[in-house]
Amino acid sequence: MTKNQVDTILKSLGYYDSFKELMNQTYLDIDYGKRLGVISFDSIFEADHKYAYNGDVGIAQFQEWNIILNSKYVSEEQILIVCLKIFDWGNVLTGNVKSVVNLYEQKKLKKYIHKVTELLTFQKTLEKPNFINDTILWSSGWTKVYSFINPDILIYDSRVSAFLNFTLIRNYNSLSENQKEIFQKLSNQLFNFSGALGRERKVAALYGFKNQHPKGIDGFNANLISSWITQCTKERLGINKSIRSFEKAFFMLGFDLKQIKDKG
Structure with a gap:
């Protein structure tokens, strides 16, 4: 799959219009537990501004x-x-x-x-087949290394994946059968993986995401595709935000889907 193919699929599914609507959706009273407490966001990218996980690293x-x-x-x-x-x-x-x-x-x-x-x-x-003799590493650690190599690459963890998948399935029920087949050409390349116990990070199996933890080339490719989705969204909608801003917003909003899935 290529970046251009991802863009074509997203256009055919009406994803960009859907994401534009989501951008200004409010996400109220998300309970992050003892460390952060309850936080509300007036938009997707306010979640970027309220990101609170850099620690002591500047x-x-x-x-x-x-x-x-x-x-x-x-x-x-x-x-x-x-x-x-x-x-x-x-x-x-x-x-x-x-x-x-x-x-x-x-x-x-x-x-x-x-x-x-x-x-x-x-x-x-x-x-x-082109990497039979080569090892391609992918894990929760290596995706972070890759993001520091290339600022256009997302950190593809369970929280970022959860909210990205949430944005993709938003208008699934309004798609035609042909569009749903096209949708699954994309979703079949992405992952639906669990995170912390008690937090909802997975979407329903019917959408076709891989229900397992990514690794190796499959994980690497999903990391590429998820990054292309955000790159294409940024480019198509003229969003003046970095890929890091998308990532931080998705990380905050992907904390627990059951707290946001009734929005929009």
């Missing part, structure tokens, strides 16, 4: 990580340290340390990062 540090990951003149050690810092920032050290340390010990980490940097710019999903 913009300057984020920019430094981007520079190191994109440099040809850094060492394996420098890249390892940045990856570990990103995993730590995202609270995803567990389960991700082994993969990055393995690449480092094999002296393949720098090469892998440079390869992925190129793949993230392609406007076409990866085809498995």
